[in-house]
Amino acid sequence: MKKAFPILGLLTAALLSYALYQALVVAPTEQTMGDVQRIFYYHVPSAWTAFLLFFINFLASIQYLVRRDPKTDTIANWVVIALGVLVCIAPYAFRTLLPPGVYPSSVVTTGIAFVGLYFLIKRLFSEQQTDMLALTTAEVGVVFCTVVLVTGPLWARPVWGIWWTWDVRLTSTLVLWLIYVSYLVLRRFSSSGQTPVLAAALAVFGALDVPLVYFSIWFFRTQHPQPVVGGGGSIDPRMLRVLLINWVAFLCFAFLVCWSRYRLERTKREVEETQALEALLEPRSALR
Amino acid sequence: MNFLYAAYAATWTIHIVYLITVVRRYSHLKKEVDELNKKI
Numbered sequence: 001m002k003k004a005f006p007i008l009g010l011l012t013a014a015l016l017s018y019a020l021y022q023a024l025v026v027a028p029t030e031q032t033m034g035d036v037q038r039i040f041y042y043h044v045p046s047a048w049t050a051f052l053l054f055f056i057n058f059l060a061s062i063q064y065l066v067r068r069d070p071k072t073d074t075i076a077n078w079v080v081i082a083l084g085v086l087v088c089i090a091p092y093a094f095r096t097l098l099p100p101g102v103y104p105s106s107v108v109t110t111g112i113a114f115v116g117l118y119f120l121i122k123r124l125f126s127e128q129q130t131d132m133l134a135l136t137t138a139e140v141g142v143v144f145c146t147v148v149l150v151t152g153p154l155w156a157r158p159v160w161g162i163w164w165t166w167d168v169r170l171t172s173t174l175v176l177w178l179i180y181v182s183y184l185v186l187r188r189f190s191s192s193g194q195t196p197v198l199a200a201a202l203a204v205f206g207a208l209d210v211p212l213v214y215f216s217i218w219f220f221r222t223q224h225p226q227p228v229v230g231g232g233g234s235i236d237p238r239m240l241r242v243l244l245i246n247w248v249a250f251l252c253f254a255f256l257v258c259w260s261r262y263r264l265e266r267t268k269r270e271v272e273e274t275q276a277l278e279a280l281l282e283p284r285s286a287l288r
Numbered sequence: 289m290n291f292l293y294a295a296y297a298a299t300w301t302i303h304i305v306y307l308i309t310v311v312r313r314y315s316h317l318k319k320e321v322d323e324l325n326k327k328i
Contacts (some may be wrong), residue, residue, distance in 0.1 A: 020296075039295040046299070090325045147299050154295040257307070264314055271320050278327065 005259070012252040019242075019249035027242040039155040045247035046147040047173075053141030054180065058207035059118050060125070061200035062136035065242045067127045080118050099218035108146025112268055132269070134203060136261045138183050142252055145177045160223065168216040169224035176213055179206035227278050 023041035030037035066076040088111055091104035098104065125133055152170065153163040182203050187195065189265065217224055235243075 003313045024296075036291050040293050044301050098317060140306075143302060147302050150302065151295040154291050156297065158291050189326055253303075257303075257310075260310055263309060264317065267321070268313075271317060271324065274324055275320075278324070 007257070008252075008256060012256055014247070015249040015252055019246040022242045022245050026238075028236060028238055030239075033159055036155060036158050039151050041234065041242055041246045043148060043151040043155060044243060045250040046144045049249055049250045050141045050148060051214065052251075053137040053144065053258070054176070054207055054210050056117070056121070057134050057137040057180075057203050058210075059114075059256050060130040060137065061203035061207075063118075063122060063125075063130045064127060064134060064196065064200045065204070067122075067130070080115055084111050087114070087269070096132060099215065102218070127203035128269075129266075132262060132265045134200060135187055135265060136258050138180050138187075139201065139261060140258050142177065142180045142184060143257075144250075144254065145173070145180065148173060149177055165220040165223050167224060168220040169213065169222045172209060172213045172216055176206070176209045179209060179270035258281065 019041075023038055027038060029035060060074065066072045088108050091098060091107040095104055098107070121130065121133065152173075156165075157163050170199065179202070183199055185205060186199050186202065191200070192198075216222060217226055
């Protein structure tokens, strides 16, 4: 796997360069906003990537909490399966309750992805590793969320005439960012043995803000533009293609950064364990 | 156009700054590993 990293790094760099070229040169210029609309090709994929990382953080945190007790773990497995079945049936049974433009099939796909990802994490990561995964995804997610909060105002200033407005979408995104920053602060500065448990609980509550951010433009009247993908809006197919290329490029980049950060965390914990062992053995060697 | 370039530049600045912090943490950790290896 170590040998694959530089190759994947080069491929991701090539993909990011290609995506940049597509965004700046190939994508058609929007008629009313002009070139500033191209910020959309970085702003939206960054937001989607941040949401995905926070979602993985949520699943990893739940697993860290429930896998401490085998009974709770079994119950959680059945709850996840039941939720998956419910999410597959409910959108068709209560189609009228869905916000306009949200297809039942998209909700079902999200439900299946949720269940699949939950069991994939369970299979690939041990209890301690889920904690490391949660920390990694929260940190990289905050970086992507920062990009969203910086590029948004840079688009808003020329288009709306203001940098920021306290509407629901923008405010809930800022709150989401603050929750995960506080999660990282807690991880960084608390040395208690209960820190991972407290952080996991905070992450579960933090993740509840993600659907609020995502669906706020459907349920509230906001200044933020309506969704152009999966929300009943329309987008030029050439623009959609460039948007998806950029998202794939950002996903690859996020995967590599998460991988590096995860390895760093794993090594750090191994070093800490060795140092603790060495500290325990030191007085004995001094007595000899 | 200035806002467009500012947004793209800001995006990469944020990512590069984060990557620099990761690399710095790596090199710090490597020093600790080397010290531990010497002791062992």
